[in-house]
Amino acid sequence: xxxxxxxxxxxxxxxxxxxxxxxxxxxxxxxxxxxxxxxxxxxxxxxxxxxxxxxxxxxxxxxxxxxxxxxxxxxxxxxxxxxxxxxxxxxxxxxxxxxxxxxxxxxxxxxxxxxxxxxxxxxxxxxxxxxxxxxxxxxxxxxxxxxxxxxxxxxxxxxxxxxxxxxxxxxxxxxxxxxxxxxxxxxxxxxxxxxxxxxxxxxxxxxxxxxxxxxxxxxxxxxxxxxxxxxxxxxxxxxxxxxxxxxxxxxxxxxxxxxxxxxxxxxxxxxxxxxxxxxxxxxxxxxxxxxxxxxxxxxxxxxxxxxxxxxxxxxxxxxxxxxxxxxxxxxxxxxxxxxxxxxxxxxxxxxxxxxxxxxxxxxxxxxxxxxxxxxxxxxxxxxxxxxxxxxxxxxxxxxxxxxxxxxxxxxxxxxxxxxxxxxxxxxxxxxxxxxxxxxxxxxxxxxxxxxxxxxxxxxxxxxxxxx
Numbered sequence: 001x002x003x004x005x006x007x008x009x010x011x012x013x014x015x016x017x018x019x020x021x022x023x024x025x026x027x028x029x030x031x032x033x034x035x036x037x038x039x040x041x042x043x044x045x046x047x048x049x050x051x052x053x054x055x056x057x058x059x060x061x062x063x064x065x066x067x068x069x070x071x072x073x074x075x076x077x078x079x080x081x082x083x084x085x086x087x088x089x090x091x092x093x094x095x096x097x098x099x100x101x102x103x104x105x106x107x108x109x110x111x112x113x114x115x116x117x118x119x120x121x122x123x124x125x126x127x128x129x130x131x132x133x134x135x136x137x138x139x140x141x142x143x144x145x146x147x148x149x150x151x152x153x154x155x156x157x158x159x160x161x162x163x164x165x166x167x168x169x170x171x172x173x174x175x176x177x178x179x180x181x182x183x184x185x186x187x188x189x190x191x192x193x194x195x196x197x198x199x200x201x202x203x204x205x206x207x208x209x210x211x212x213x214x215x216x217x218x219x220x221x222x223x224x225x226x227x228x229x230x231x232x233x234x235x236x237x238x239x240x241x242x243x244x245x246x247x248x249x250x251x252x253x254x255x256x257x258x259x260x261x262x263x264x265x266x267x268x269x270x271x272x273x274x275x276x277x278x279x280x281x282x283x284x285x286x287x288x289x290x291x292x293x294x295x296x297x298x299x300x301x302x303x304x305x306x307x308x309x310x311x312x313x314x315x316x317x318x319x320x321x322x323x324x325x326x327x328x329x330x331x332x333x334x335x336x337x338x339x340x341x342x343x344x345x346x347x348x349x350x351x352x353x354x355x356x357x358x359x360x361x362x363x364x365x366x367x368x369x370x371x372x373x374x375x376x377x378x379x380x381x382x383x384x385x386x387x388x389x390x391x392x393x394x395x396x397x398x399x400x401x402x403x404x405x406x407x408x409x410x411x412x413x414x415x416x417x418x419x420x421x422x423x424x425x426x427x428x429x430x431x432x433x434x435x436x437x438x439x440x441x442x443x444x445x446x447x448x449x450x451x452x453x454x455x456x457x458x459x460x461x462x463x464x465x466x467x
Contacts, residue, residue, distance in 0.1 A: 140282070142309035149265070149287035153224070161224045162463035167217075168225045170461055172254045172327045172397050175454045176433055186455035188432075191325075191399040192218065192256040192264060192292070193318035193349070194229055195369045198246040199270075199283070200305060200314040206272065211237035212283060214270035216313075218252060221262040223461040227252045234280075237273050249372070249395050255325040256399075257458050263289035266306065268313060284308045292319055298351030298401050300364040318366045321351070323399040324430050326406055327452040328373060332389040335445030343383040344411045345373040345393060350404040370409075371398050391447075400430045408449050412442050 078084055085092060110118075134144045153164055180186035197216055202208075213234045217226035229251045232238050238248055256264065268286040288306050304315035330345060337343070350367045373393045376383045384392040400406045406428040413421040424447075426438040431453040440447045461467070 140309065143282070143285045146285045146287045157224045160462045166225045166463075168223050168227045168254060169463075169465075170223060170254050170467065172325065173452045173454050174254070174325075174457070174467070176327075176435070176452045179433070180455060180457060185459065186457040188322045188324050188402040189255075189456045189458055190258040190292075190294070191320045191323045191456065192220075192258055192290075193320050193366065193369075193371070193399050194218070194249065194252060194256070195300075195316040195318060195371055196246055197230060197249060197316075198314050199240055199311055200245065201307075201312040202283075202310060204281075204310040206281070206283075206310060208240070208242040210240045210283070211273040212240055212247070212270055213237045213273060214283070215267075216247065216270070217267045218256050219265040219267055220257045221259045221460065222257050222458060226267060227254060227256055234271075234273060234277070248375075251395055252397055254397060255323070255456050257456060258292050258319070259458050260292070260294055263291045266290055266315065268306070268308075270311075270313070272310075281310060282308075284311045284313050286313065290317075295319055295321060297321055298323075298349075298366045298404070300366060300369060316369070318369060320349070320366070320399040320401055322402050323456070324402050324432065325454045325456055326398050326400045326428075326430070327454070328393070328396050328398065328408060329450045329452075330391045330393065330408075330410070331448045331450070332385055332391065332445050333439070333448045337383050337385050337391070338444055340415050341383070341412050341444070342376045342415055343391075344375045344377065344409075345391070346375075346409045346411075347371045347373060347398050348407050348409070349398065349400045350407070351401050352403045352405075371395075402430050405429060406451065408438075408451075410440055410442060410447060410449075412444075 079095075085095060088095065090098070134141075134147060137147050138144065150164055158164065174180075175186050199210070199212070202210070213232040213236070214230075215226070215228060216230035217228045219226060229249055230247045231250055240247075258264070266286060266288040268284045268288075270283040270285075272281045272283045274280045284306075286306050286308055292301065298321045299319055301317040301319055304317050306313050306315070326347075328347060348367065348370055351365060373395055374383070374391070375394075386392060398406070408426045408428070409423070410425075411421065411423045422442045424440040424442055426440055426449050428436045428438065428451050432455050433453055436451045436453065438449050440449060
């Protein structure tokens, strides 16, 4: 009876709760299952990690990894190595003796003052040795820079470029009648123009006039040899006066190539003639590097005075951008050059590239700079005409900007009547190769001016190169 009532009560509760009661129980069972599942998974993971750690420890015990060791070579290792004695150039007995001598030396750390004194002593000894070597070649200390340059040139270039005294083997008009092929390719290059060279000042008691002889040249990177600008022998001196100090130039014999960063070398060996050869004096001995910064336009270079013991030599130089080489000749084709008439033949060039930059940089243009080819009013007193009518010019080669102009001037005047003057000019446009011709009428004769054009090569030329 009581159990039946309990069952009824239970059924009543179930009936009262219905489905909701059944769902809640199920959810609670699932929740407990998930929790238990996570705990079981976590336990499994922990067990796996412990097993892996135990396996690693077991492997290390069974097969320990060797430590990485880098061998350090000692002096003893080198001494035992094959070929050591041959490398140092000693026998075993000599090496053992040197080791014993080194080991017997008292060892002490050198102080800063001792190190400084030792270094100073070494420098003084080197300077003394250098001075003795130089003095054995020339007693005059002012000439030592030139001697050092000559020694350096011989050490560096004599094997491939010939003798220090050699003149350039590269001729003018190299590519006038034939194109540049293969290695000797040619183009319009930046070049150096030599307008004039003069003895601007003297010292050491020298008195005007001076009978000067010797050589002035420019060396570039094309062949490192002398591109002669002035040359007189002792038997053919040029007499300089206080009023006329310019040297009569005979070159350059080809275009002087500017090739940065290689400097040009201004090479000067001038003497003043004495009563006897033993009384000759060294007027100037110079080897001066000249660096010209790359420019897009032609201009006059600012600095060009170089002082040695007895003189200052002044160069008037120009930078000619993207230029070709012009070789000028003048010939009488009708009439004749009369006796008693002097003549001056000159050239100038114009620069057209980026002239506004030159003005902005406050650099002088080249258009007013005269290049004297011949002046019979100076040291050369007459105009010399050969049998075929060719006038013998002192110099013939100039550089012309490829997009500029070349002007050739002729001025003639009578010696007794300086008012009787004739002047003419001929203008030429540059070419890459070939010839340009023009005529000038100066009254008493007709002149033909011829210009041979050539591109310029900057590729090095060796002493044995076939040109």
